[in-house]
Amino acid sequence: MTFANRLERLVRERRTVLCVGIDPRIDALPEELRARCSDIDGAAEAIAKFSLEIIDATADLCVCVKPQIAFFEQIGWRGFRVFEEVCAYARGKNVPVIADAKRGDIGSTSEAYADYFLGESGIADALTINPYLGADSLEPFTKAALANGRGVFILVKTSNKGSADIQDRESGGKKIFEHTARMVESLQTDAGELSSVGAVVGATYPEEAIRVREIIPRAWILVPGYGAQGGSAQDAYKSARADGLGIVVNSSRGIINAYGKSPYKEKFGTDWKSAIRAAAEDAARDLELRVKN
Secondary structure, three states: OOHHHHHHHHHHHHOEOEEEEEOOOHHHOOHHHHOOOOOHHHHHHHHHHHHHHHHHHHOOOOOEEEEEOHHHHOOOHHHHHHHHHHHHHHHHOOOOEEEEEEEOOOHHHHHHHHHHHHOOOOOOOEEEEOOOOOHHHHHHHHHHHHHOOOEEEEEEEOOOHHHHHHHOOEEOOEEHHHHHHHHHHHOOOOOOOOEEEEEEEOOOOHHHHHHHHHHOOOEEEEEOOEOOOOEOHHHHHHHOOOOOOOEEEEEOHHHHOHHHOOOHHHHHOOOHHHHHHHHHHHHHHHOEOOOOO
């Protein structure tokens, strides 16, 4: 089964497009876990505990998880070990893993990255990749993904304000993000209604999202910017196909840090696991599969 097929099956079964982002920032961990972070070994244990509990709390509510590798890398090799543990744990629970590592390079370097994340024994089901070096830098990733039932999400129109600095510049009468979307389309050599070669398009730019969907109608689109960054479910669905398929919408802080925010803080107190579960339930309902409007 292709990565695109797996996502479609899970979205149809679970009736939501929720992707849970796993961003274990040490300074935002629950107090009982922060107390363990007096040294690197303790920090690694705390990050692992937090991340695995997130998966346990949300595995049946989402269609994928997206661990951000930076928050694991910050503690060195121990963090890499935890990252691999988290990926394996989620996949063991039938939750596809999108490794948010934004890799991108040329030649043998891209091949090495692609093998680690997306090879036959790769640690993830999909990977975010940066297109700045051009199509030849993306081909090792798409080749590995399509050969091994994995996927890629290529940065097209990101959710941050500074994305306009480059992505909205014009060249040849079209904006850079439009050129990038066309590059994504050229790499979709797999068959099927939806491709395993997808894109990243922020919910914070709904009009641009409409344009990207016009250019790459077969893409699965990973949508950041929902929730804490200001994007609504309605904004996120601008990237969807008419039937509501073709998107997974990421929520990180709004779920994994819910224990410190209203109304979850008042309801659950120090029970951070229940707060995460409740926030995920709310997000899954907000992001229920729907016909696009």
